[in-house]
Structure formats: C-alpha cells, structure tokens
Amino acid sequence: MLGSIAVRNAVKADDISRVAAALLSFRGANLVSSRVSSFRSALLLQTRVMPPKKYPTSKRSTKKVREGYALPPLTPFYSRGLGSAFLGDSRDLILRVPDASINLLLTSPPFALTRKKEYGNKSSDEYVDWFLGFAPEFRRVLQEDGSMVIDLGGAYLPGHPVRSIYQFDLLVRLCKEFGFFLAQEFFHYNPARLPAPAEWVNVRRIRVKDSVNVVWWLSKTEWPKANNKAVLKPYSASMLNLLKSGYRAKLRPSGHDISGNFNKDHGGAIPANLLEIANTESNSQYLRMCREAGLKPHPARYPRDFADFFIKFLTDPGDVVLDPFAGSNTTGSSAEQLRRRWIAFELRRDYLEGSKFRFLDSYDMFEEADARGKTQQG
Ligand SMILES: C[S@@+](CC[C@H](N)C(=O)[O-])C[C@H]1O[C@@H](n2cnc3c(N)ncnc32)[C@H](O)[C@@H]1O
Numbered sequence: 001m002l003g004s005i006a007v008r009n010a011v012k013a014d015d016i017s018r019v020a021a022a023l024l025s026f027r028g029a030n031l032v033s034s035r036v037s038s039f040r041s042a043l044l045l046q047t048r049v050m051p052p053k054k055y056p057t058s059k060r061s062t063k064k065v066r067e068g069y070a071l072p073p074l075t076p077f078y079s080r081g082l083g084s085a086f087l088g089d090s091r092d093l094i095l096r097v098p099d100a101s102i103n104l105l106l107t108s109p110p111f112a113l114t115r116k117k118e119y120g121n122k123s124s125d126e127y128v129d130w131f132l133g134f135a136p137e138f139r140r141v142l143q144e145d146g147s148m149v150i151d152l153g154g155a156y157l158p159g160h161p162v163r164s165i166y167q168f169d170l171l172v173r174l175c176k177e178f179g180f181f182l183a184q185e186f187f188h189y190n191p192a193r194l195p196a197p198a199e200w201v202n203v204r205r206i207r208v209k210d211s212v213n214v215v216w217w218l219s220k221t222e223w224p225k226a227n228n229k230a231v232l233k234p235y236s237a238s239m240l241n242l243l244k245s246g247y248r249a250k251l252r253p254s255g256h257d258i259s260g261n262f263n264k265d266h267g268g269a270i271p272a273n274l275l276e277i278a279n280t281e282s283n284s285q286y287l288r289m290c291r292e293a294g295l296k297p298h299p300a301r302y303p304r305d306f307a308d309f310f311i312k313f314l315t316d317p318g319d320v321v322l323d324p325f326a327g328s329n330t331t332g333s334s335a336e337q338l339r340r341r342w343i344a345f346e347l348r349r350d351y352l353e354g355s356k357f358r359f360l361d362s363y364d365m366f367e368e369a370d371a372r373g374k375t376q377q378g
Helices: 005-012 016-023 038-048 090-096 122-132 135-141 166-178 198-203 237-245 285-293 304-314 330-337 349-359 362-371
Strands: 078-080 083-087 102-107 142-152 181-189 212-219 274-276 320-323 341-346
Touching: 078 349, 083 330, 083 349, 090 135, 090 341, 102 135, 102 304, 122 166, 135 142, 135 166, 142 166, 142 181, 142 304, 166 181, 166 212, 285 349, 304 330, 320 330, 330 341, 330 349, 341 349
Parallel strands: 083 341, 102 142, 102 320, 181 274, 320 341
Antiparallel strands: 078 083, 142 212, 181 212
C-alpha cells in the first residue's frame, strides 16, 4: 500500500534509499536497498555542487501529497513478488509516489494523438503538451541519479508524405523547460516492422520502411547511474578469432591507436545505441493465456528484451522501476525477473487483467486452469 507509515517515516528521515525501500515494503519486498558504491556517492556529490535551478513543479501535488500521507492508501489491482500494478490515471496515481524514490522510469506512452486528420502539427503539439503535463511529477519522483527512458514511435502527418517532429519537440522541451538532460539517444530497430503507410512506401514508392523508434534516455543530473558491463553482447566471430589468435597493437588507417588492451577478453562487446530487437512475440505464455481467457492482447507492447536492456543497464537488483503507461506490464515482468522492485500504472482494466498472465509460474498456470475447469486429467 503506497502511503504507508514506513514511507512517511522514511520521508521524514529524508533518506532517499529508505524512501525507495519503504515504497514497496507493503509487499514485504525486502530486497537489498540500492547499493550506493563509493564511486556513485562521489558522482552524487559532484552533482550536488551544480548551481540549483528552478523548474516547473506540478501545481497538483501539495507538499503533503508529495510526502505520501495526505491521500488515503491505494489498493493495488494486483501485487506479485516485488511490485504492484495500479489501475487508474497515472496523473493521479503518481501523486502518491514520494519524492526521489524511483531509480528508473521506463515507459512507452501512447502515440495516438498524432493521428488527427489535418495538415500541420497541431495534433503533435497537443501530444507534446499532454506529455509535458506529467513532466514535473516524473522529475520529482526520480532519484538524483535516476533515469527516465521513453520509447516513441514516429508518425507521418495524416495525408502527407512528411513526418511529425513531435518526438524531437518533446525532447527539446523536456530538456529546456523541465531540466532533464539527454544522457543518450537510442534507436529501437525492429527488423520485422511492416512497410507503412502503403500509399507512400508500397504504392508510390517514395519512402522506405520506417523500422525505428526513437528512445530518449533522460536524466535528472549529468550523472545517472549506468553500467554498460551489465549489457554486454556476445563477441562477434571475428572478435573471438582475434582474441584467440592475438592482435598486434598498431595505428589503424583511420588514425585510431588500437592498443594491446584490445586483446583482452572483457566478457563481451559493448552494445551500440542501435538496439535491434524484433517485436515478433507470437506464442508467449501471455498471448496464449489472453487468447484462452478471451482477452484481446495489448496492441502496442514493446519486446521483453527491450525492457531487460534498460533495466539491467540503469539499475541494480533491489532498485525501483516505474512504468506510468504500463499496458501489458512488460516492464513489471522484466523487473520482477531481474529482481528489481516495480510499480505499474495503467488506465485500462482489460490490459491489466491480461498482464497478470505475465507473472504466472507453472504452478499458478495449473491453478488458473483448474479454476476454469480446463485441467486435463490423466
Ligand atoms: C504504448 S502502450 C504501453 C505498452 C507497454 N509498454 C507494453 O509493453 O505493454 C501505452 C499505455 O498507456 C495507457 N495510458 C494512456 N494514458 C494513460 C494514463 N493517463 N494513465 C495510465 N495509463 C495510460 C494506455 O491505456 C496504453 O495501454
């Protein structure tokens, strides 16, 4: 239950990591609270000497609300292992989340507002304003070294072979008006994306396939917690050969001085900011169980590997991950598997109902099937 006494006491004690630990203690999720290494503490100290800046704060959240005890406690729609999913508008729900208690806000907001039938980017403007309504609260709940990762699909302006620039507009405004930093831009490449819109790509042949979503990795300070050793990729065959046969240190034609260090096996290759992850889930437990239960699967899920990447890269076990537009709760199920605590907000009951199937282990699946009288005897 958010807004518990533990949260209140932790807030009073002004102890960021205890607030985050208390936030989910209603589930008895007593995992190690975030481990702050001396290196990270040094980085935090470094960020504290930055000149203080004033950014817009939400007019809706009073001090009491922000401290988590002015509102009655909420009942989760469901809770599993390390987290809870809440049904409702994240604009209201987020008011219950204490200041500086979230390590990673990972989300894919809805993009539907860009589909209005008119030329110009008025609808994109509306979209950007809509998202910016959440920005002060998103910033408030993030820890100082926390990150906000937003996955955004592109869109053509309706009826015209030119693109909306809403993602870039949103990025600029989040940084300039709300004090976020762009830690790094990522591109989520889905090789399985179908060509669209047919008119521009297949019929007139004047555009190519749009297979990339932009992903803005934003942070509250210039020093968000991150560790690329947690997301190493397997070495390529040629790199494995080099590691086996050895590499003679020399100056490359490009001018790069490849040192003897290149020969060292670091356990994998550092990934690029182009994430090639196909969105081709077709036979997962989630889809199967949704079908059986007669529930429509969420139409705009991101792949589990996508959530895994950012959760591993930007958090430690025991940290808290929030998805305010959770849909089928891919984020929560990834966090659960990776032993991070999680909070999910979603507006639609049917999406949250289906998302429960992401958390069934084989025992639960038999229980569930029994309950529906579908267990095979024999
Ligand atoms: C693109 S989907 C997220 C899909 C999710 N990443 C997944 O893998 O299933 C965006 C979701 O945000 C939800 N949503 C839109 N506005 C919301 C709001 N104000 N509060 C909570 N959820 C909202 C929509 O119902 C939709 O399910």
